[in-house]
Amino acid sequence: MRLVYRNMRANLDKASLFFELIFPLFFIFVEGYGYTGIIKSIDLGDGRLVSYQVYLAAGAVTLTVINGGTNAGTQLWYDRKNGMFEQILMGPFNRAQYILGIVFATLIIGIAGSLIVFALAFPVLGYSIAWSLRGALLVASALVMGTMFFGGFAIALSVVLRSSETFQIVSTFVFFVFLFTSSVFFPAGPAPEPIRTISLLNPLTYTTDIFRAGLFGLSPTLLGLELPVLAVEAVAIFAIAVFAFRRIRV
Amino acid sequence: MSTGLAIDAQQLTRRFHDKVAVADATFQVGQSEVFGFLGPNGAGKTTTTKMLTTLLPPTSGSATVLGFDLRTQGSKIRERIGVVQQQDSFDQGLNVETSMDLYGLLWNVPGNVRRDRVRQLIEDFSMEEFRRTSSLDLSIGQRRRLQVAREFVHDMDLLFLDEPTVGLDPLVRRHALNYFKQKVKEGLSIFFTTHILEEAEYLCNRIAVINHGRIVAVDTPANLKRKFGTAKEVEFRFLEGASPEFQRLLSTHDEVESVEMDKDSGAYRAKTSKPELVIPEVYRVAEKLGLHVSSVYISETTLEDAFISMVEGADREAKAG
Numbered sequence: 001m002r003l004v005y006r007n008m009r010a011n012l013d014k015a016s017l018f019f020e021l022i023f024p025l026f027f028i029f030v031e032g033y034g035y036t037g038i039i040k041s042i043d044l045g046d047g048r049l050v051s052y053q054v055y056l057a058a059g060a061v062t063l064t065v066i067n068g069g070t071n072a073g074t075q076l077w078y079d080r081k082n083g084m085f086e087q088i089l090m091g092p093f094n095r096a097q098y099i100l101g102i103v104f105a106t107l108i109i110g111i112a113g114s115l116i117v118f119a120l121a122f123p124v125l126g127y128s129i130a131w132s133l134r135g136a137l138l139v140a141s142a143l144v145m146g147t148m149f150f151g152g153f154a155i156a157l158s159v160v161l162r163s164s165e166t167f168q169i170v171s172t173f174v175f176f177v178f179l180f181t182s183s184v185f186f187p188a189g190p191a192p193e194p195i196r197t198i199s200l201l202n203p204l205t206y207t208t209d210i211f212r213a214g215l216f217g218l219s220p221t222l223l224g225l226e227l228p229v230l231a232v233e234a235v236a237i238f239a240i241a242v243f244a245f246r247r248i249r250v
Numbered sequence: 251m252s253t254g255l256a257i258d259a260q261q262l263t264r265r266f267h268d269k270v271a272v273a274d275a276t277f278q279v280g281q282s283e284v285f286g287f288l289g290p291n292g293a294g295k296t297t298t299t300k301m302l303t304t305l306l307p308p309t310s311g312s313a314t315v316l317g318f319d320l321r322t323q324g325s326k327i328r329e330r331i332g333v334v335q336q337q338d339s340f341d342q343g344l345n346v347e348t349s350m351d352l353y354g355l356l357w358n359v360p361g362n363v364r365r366d367r368v369r370q371l372i373e374d375f376s377m378e379e380f381r382r383t384s385s386l387d388l389s390i391g392q393r394r395r396l397q398v399a400r401e402f403v404h405d406m407d408l409l410f411l412d413e414p415t416v417g418l419d420p421l422v423r424r425h426a427l428n429y430f431k432q433k434v435k436e437g438l439s440i441f442f443t444t445h446i447l448e449e450a451e452y453l454c455n456r457i458a459v460i461n462h463g464r465i466v467a468v469d470t471p472a473n474l475k476r477k478f479g480t481a482k483e484v485e486f487r488f489l490e491g492a493s494p495e496f497q498r499l500l501s502t503h504d505e506v507e508s509v510e511m512d513k514d515s516g517a518y519r520a521k522t523s524k525p526e527l528v529i530p531e532v533y534r535v536a537e538k539l540g541l542h543v544s545s546v547y548i549s550e551t552t553l554e555d556a557f558i559s560m561v562e563g564a565d566r567e568a569k570a571g
Contacts, residue, residue, distance in 0.1 A: 006352050010341035083339030090303045090333040090410075091356060094325060250305050 003093060003101030007075050008108065010084075017109075020067040024060035024117045028124060032056035042187065046218055054128050057121045058215050059184035062208045064117050065143055066175050068110020069150020073158035075102050076245075077167055080158075086250050099245055103151060110147030130217025138214025141227065145234040146207035150175075152238035159244040183208045206230040256281050256408045256439035257302060261311035264297050271297040273463045274311065279408075284430070284440040286454035286471075288447070290561055294463040295443045296336065299410055302441065303333050316407050332401040336412040336443070339397055340385040347372065347381045350400045357404035367403050374429060375399040376422065390417040398426055402433070409433075412443045427453055447553045459557060461564040471553055478559040479551025484520045484528050486546040488536065491516055499535045503528065519549075 032053035041049040079085040088098055118125070129135075154171060161167040181195060182188075182204035191199055199205050206226045213223050257279035264272045272294040279285040289295050300306040302315055304324040313320040315327045341349050347368060354364035372381050375395050380388060388396065394417045401409065411430070415423040430440060430453060444450050450457055451471045458468040467474060488496070492511060500520060501509045505528055507521040522528045525548045536543050 002355055002358065006341075006356055009348075009352055010344055013343065078342045082342055083335055083337045084341060086305060086335060086337075087333065087339040088356070090305055090328060090331070090335075092325070092329050092358070093356075250300065 001104075003088070003097060004104045004108070007101050007105035010078075017113075020064065021113060021116055021120075023067070024063045025120055027060040027063065028053065028057045028117075028121050032060075032124070044212065044216055044218055045187070045189070048216070048218075050128050050216070053124055056185065057124045058212045059182075059208050061114050061118050061121060062142065062146060062204065062211045063179065063184060064113035065110045065146035065207060066150050066178065066204065068106055068113055068147045069152075069154050070171055070175065071109050071154075072102050072106040072151035073154025073167065073171060075105065076155055077158040077164065080248070081164065085248070089250065095246065099155075099242060102155065103148075106151040107144065107147050110151070111143050114143050125215070129215055132217060135214040135217055138210050140214075142207050142211035142214065142230075145230045146204070146211075148234040149203045149207070149230070149237050150178075152234070152241035155241040156237070156244045159241075159248055178202060178204045181205075203230055203233045206233070254281060255279060255314070255317075256283065257285070257313065257315050257441065259298075259302070259311070259313040262298070262301060262308050262313050263310045264294075264301055264306060265309045270463050272301070272460075275460070275463075275465050277458050277465060277468050279439060279441060280455075281407075281439055282434055282437055283456065284434055284442055284454045286450040286457035287441060287443045287460065288445075288450060288457055288557060289460035293460045295460060296412065297463075298460070299333075299412055299441070299443060303331060303410055304328055330407045332404065332406040332409040334398050334401050334409070334411050334414045336416070338393060340393055343384055343386055345382045345384050346377055346388070346396050349385055349396060350403050353400045354403035359404050364403060371399040371402055375426070391419060391422070394418055395422060395426075406438070408439045408441065410441045410443075413445065414442075415444070415446065415449060423449075447557055451553045457553075459560045461561050462568055464564070466560050466564045474560070475551045475553055475556045478556040478563070479553075482522060482525050482551055483549040484522060484525045484532065484546065485517050485549060486520075486532055487515075487517050487544045489542040489544045490540075493539060493541055496535055496539055496541060499539075500528075500531065503531050506531075 032055075035052045035056070039052040042052055042055040043049055044055075076085070079088070085098075089095065093101070153174075157171055157174070158167055161170055179185075181198045182202045183199060184204065188196055188199035188205050188209075190196075206229060209226055210223065210230065212218060255278050257277070259275055259277050262272060262275040263270070275294075275298055277285075287295050287298065297306065301308050301320070302313065304320065304327055308320065316330050318326040320327065341352060344352065350368045350371065351364055354367065359367070372378060375398065377392070377395060377399065380392055383392075385393060385396065394414075398411075398414050409430075415426055418426060427449060430438075430442075434440060440453075442450065442454060454471060456468060456470050457474060459466050459474070467478065469477065497509050497511060497518065500506055500518075505522050505524045507523075509518060509520045511518050520528055520532070529546060529548075532546065533543060
């Protein structure tokens, strides 16, 4: 817990956090609102129609898990650059505790960010939410597994990429690919090929679909598949991240 | 600490693939001792430090640190050591005061103790002026001061200092060295790596010299100088000033390596390993040439002379062997 607190105090830039919150809100209140005039409604998959702004608002909340995940890579990257990685490992913590410190800090940031965006988007989403325990569990699962996946991905990237410029450019590019080939902005099903296939392989699509299912009380046919697939992807990418992390030479 | 030793290293070895970074390092560091670890760049100093601080596992050999086994009790060791690394280490964007406080928190130092210690250390290391300055805006020397001071926020029995005074001005450097001395009097043991040999001589009880991964000598600074500081200088002046003929004649003496004249001071300097034989010769030759010696003194061998002699000797042995 001491390490988690330290990670959140020392490695998180307040200005970056602020803009990470602004980013999804911009999508909801500017893009979503703007497109409402063009896209009248979107079918959630069970015949229910919602406005594009509502559809996008739910996706934009899951967008914060990407930002939370990027923070995991940034934390590790700053510590390696500033010599704190070795310093901490020569102190009362071992590598497992160090990586867990990053994981928990990332989860807190990712989930807290999502909740803040959710609260701010509530005026848009409020009427469409189907409150239930099942829904809450699905929402929580989506946020936790999504943050785990993108956190693991960013940690692996930060191990491989040594310069800050490369890390920033590559992580921004890769996360944009994840973002624009997911179901955050449009449903994967009716999308043209190859976007549809790519979207169906994209873990952000699963995160977003599970989140929407929980939020709107949906029971899409693929949900039973999406949950375990996202869990496996999150665990697999996290195992790769831990493997890469263990190989960091000091 | 059952052994009564802060460090007991036995044939500690670290290989990186084919390259042997440290070979069979054997040495002991006593409690409340400052143990200097000197060597040229790439000699194996940092690798040894990384092994002793549990950052890098040894390939072979064994060691106890504060009585705990290096291989099996790493976490026990880390709880009781402090490390000031050669490289910078700081928390991005935090100010001096918060950095120190957060570092103390990592070590589980209670809040009230942390606050008192941080306040005291800021005063001891003269950091009042920049206590609220972000670590990113500090000069190299200020950041180094923070890094050194920060380590004293937590309790420890053994401190590893790797080039701790790089970037510090002479006044702060001397102050830091005296601070270390004071802590040693209070019971702290220090493993001290430096390139500044005057510092090593000022601070260390004993010194190990490592070259090409092998320890070539371990002894007190005085004994190292005695054993390895071969060349000494006999410095002298004449009332009559310069005499090229004197310089030529003295240079032919068997025990004189060279004779040089400092044009600014007018002093002659004869390099020799046996000043007790050279000084009578100076008087004999001076009398022969009708010169009058106005002053003579023997300059002491420095630790730097001894260090160079040890390292060059080890290099020659390595080439021959």
